[in-house]
Amino acid sequence: MPSLTEKDTPFLALDRARMDRNLARMRSHVEGLGVALRPHLKTVKSVPAARRILGEMTSPATVSTLQEAEAFAAAGCTDLVYAVGIAPAKLPRVAALRATGVDLVVILDSVAQARAVVDASKAAGAPIPALIEIDCDDARAGLAPGDPALVEIGRILHAGSELRGVLTHGGASYRAFTPGAMMAMAAQERASAVRCAEALCAAGLPCPVVSIGSTPSAHFAQDFTGVTEVRAGVYTLSDLMMAGLGVGGIDDIALSVVTTVIGHQPRRGWILTDSGFMALSKDHGTAGMPVDQGYGLVANIDGQPFGDLVVRGVSQEHGVLALREGSTATLPDLPVGTLLRIYPNHACATVAMHASFAVTDGGREIVEDWPIMRGW
CATH class of the missing domain: 2.40.37.20 (D-serine dehydratase-like domain)
Structure with a gap:
């Protein structure tokens, strides 16, 4: 070559040695705190890169498009979270991929989406699992902790499809410029997700998965109590924003x-x-x-x-x-x-x-x- x-x-050039160091550092940190790492493959969008990141393609992974889900599933991925709020028209495509044996989970934050998931589950003759998205920082999508719609949505899913748990993304970590601010954001992210999981359980609903994550908050987190998995993606390659936030340096990009x-x-x-x-x-x-x-x-x-x-x-x-x-x-x-x-x-x-x-x-x-x- x-x-x-x-x-x-x-x-586009990729330094494999740098990437390998990034992968080892994040996995050691997250798993050392007692939780599973679910890498977000949207950063690389590449099957060979995913093999490097996951090791075993059956390991948990995250995607941001259904094209990614389908391509990574064809390469052997069987445990995927589609971490973008589900559009009802995409649910037949989700059901078709699940019918091949892939445990593809969707996310949502509204009654309308929950009902669409129930309808699609009935049409497919098999439940489609969903995570309820939580807004932990007023940065993007999701339900605010304490929103009564959380339990309402949970009951709809539990009755007609599968309530898999809750998920949040600490996007505000990209605006935290000191280690103290970053650790506080990571703690807020964890606390918001755990609070919502506890609310579901108090209502008699299952919540087996408590999924949190962003690369900066995962890197600076000190405590994952109550969390079952951490999602992160940019850490794999890193970039100037990560260097600016203290997640490594320029020589880690x-x-x-x-x-x-x-x-x-x-x-x-x-x-x-x-x-x-x-x-x-x-x-x-x-x-x-x-x-x-x-x-x-x-x-x-x-x-x-x-x-x-x-x-x-x-x-x-x-x-x-x-x-x-x-x-x-x-x-x-x-x-x-x-x-x-x-x-x-x-x-x-x-x-x-x-x-x-x-x-x-x-x-x-x-x-x-x-x-x-x-x-x-």
Whole structure:
């Protein structure tokens, strides 16, 4: 196979050695606190990568699209949570996959969805299990702890399909910028899910699963009492947001976009590359963090960052590199044709822009090519 210097740019490079270190660190932490890890495979969207992450493909996993569920099931996954609120029209597809022997679980947070799951279970002649989504931080979807709809939904599911338990996602951990704030968010995430599980049990309903997780909260959590499993995904590859939150450093980021310098605008202090938002995505998730990395941090072909050189702008196929605002550094001399790497803000968004990973073991030699699925 070619080296990183022999492929047409832009393309996605994955450092397998870095990824393996990330996998070992998270699994050791979570399992060391006595709970199961259910990795979220939406970050990699790749069967070979999933095999690396799970070890045994029958191990618990999480997905965010039914395409992912179907592809990973075809590769041997049998224990999956589809962790996006279920659209009723997708339930026949869920039932069809369950009929093949895959324990695919849906999530929901409304009476309407619960009734749709019951109707689909009757139509399929087999129960479809569901987790009730809890909003632990006012960040996205789910029922607030204490909402009486929790028990109502639980009773509908228990009577007509299968109430599997509760699930929450500590998305507000992405806005916690100190270890203390992160540990407090992790504790809040756990407490919210456990409180709702206890409410279901007090109402005489089953709650065998208490599922929580985000990469930052999982990394900083100190106590999983009452929790049965932790979901996390970005830790597998890491990114600039994780580095900004203290979940490892730049040298833990296993993902980069390889790009070529295609021009200069000296009067503006710009270097132009062939990696725009179709290669990097438009995710600017570090904008509200203590260090704004633009649309990506620039490194040389061997992965060493230039310091204050970031992607300051993107159009469809152009990247604009410039020094970070306020920097006193000197713009590096990067002639046309120079190969660079861009560390991304958000691994999941960048992966979804590409068809495959060019896999290395820390050097320039490409040792494998891992296909990436796209779509829903």
